[in-house]
Amino acid sequence: MKLLGSLNNPFVRKVRIVLAEKKLNVQLDVEEAVPGTLSVRTHNPLGKTPCLVMEDDASLYDSRVIVEYLDTLSPVGRLIPPSGRERAAAKGWEALADGLLDACVAILAERKRPDAQRSRDLIAAQFETVHAALAAMDQQLGEQLFCMGVNFSLADIAVGCALCHLDSDFQELDWRTAHANLVRLHEKLLARPSFADTQP
Numbered sequence: 740m741k742l743l744g745s746l747n748n749p750f751v752r753k754v755r756i757v758l759a760e761k762k763l764n765v766q767l768d769v770e771e772a773v774p775g776t777l778s779v780r781t782h783n784p785l786g787k788t789p790c791l792v793m794e795d796d797a798s799l800y801d802s803r804v805i806v807e808y809l810d811t812l813s814p815v816g817r818l819i820p821p822s823g824r825e826r827a828a829a830k831g832w833e834a835l836a837d838g839l840l841d842a843c844v845a846i847l848a849e850r851k852r853p854d855a856q857r858s859r860d861l862i863a864a865q866f867e868t869v870h871a872a873l874a875a876m877d878q879q880l881g882e883q884l885f886c887m888g889v890n891f892s893l894a895d896i897a898v899g900c901a902l903c904h905l906d907s908d909f910q911e912l913d914w915r916t917a918h919a920n921l922v923r924l925h926e927k928l929l930a931r932p933s934f935a936d937t938q939p
């Protein structure tokens with residue numbers, strides 16, 4: 740198997756952290772992973788990464804599908820609860836963190852447009868989404884050790900990737916002051932080898 744994706748893509752990082760936590764060895768292919776190019780579209784018609792190319796050349800996308808699959812490959816460190824409300828809750832955390840990242844991606848894309856075409860309203864609306872997601876995550880986490888309570892899970896990985904992305908690409912955004920619970924979680928996550936070894 741190989742994973743198409745770049746080192747600074749937060750969705751790719753989520754997959755890489757899952758691989759590290761599951762002790763699975765999958766090669767990262769950065770060369771073939773320029774988003775929107777023909778080589779990526781050959782494997783993912785949406786032209787996005789991450790994309791996991793398997794032994795028989797079949798491919799999996801997007802990151803949520805990939806990590807769900809990877810979690811089934813090894814019993815080491817189960818990251819997604821097997822069923823029911825717990826499973827839905829973990830996937831809900833992931834949807835929230837990924838939604839925050841989608842808003843970040845939209846802001847960065849808009850900022851790249853020429854000044855005359857750039858929509859300040861769109862950027863403001865996406866920032867509103869980022870702030871609302873941060874508030875929801877901080878409130879849901881409360882004083883728990885991890886997002887799902889006492890157990891580390893995919894939810895923490897997704898939230899950690901979102902927070903790290905804010906630190907790398909949105910340094911002007913002070914997410915720490917109003918979100919003490921997330922600060923505590925973030926510090927704990929950075930101490931894990933899977934996070935430390937995948938720093939962009």
Ligand SMILES: N[C@@H](CCC(=O)N[C@@H](CS)C(=O)NCC(=O)O)C(=O)O
Binds near residue numbers: 748750787801837844
């Ligand atoms: N929902 C997707 C999001 C992936 C995504 O947005 N990837 C971006 C990079 S951060 C991309 O490849 N964009 C290329 C494009 O839209 O052309 C996932 O979780 O995999």
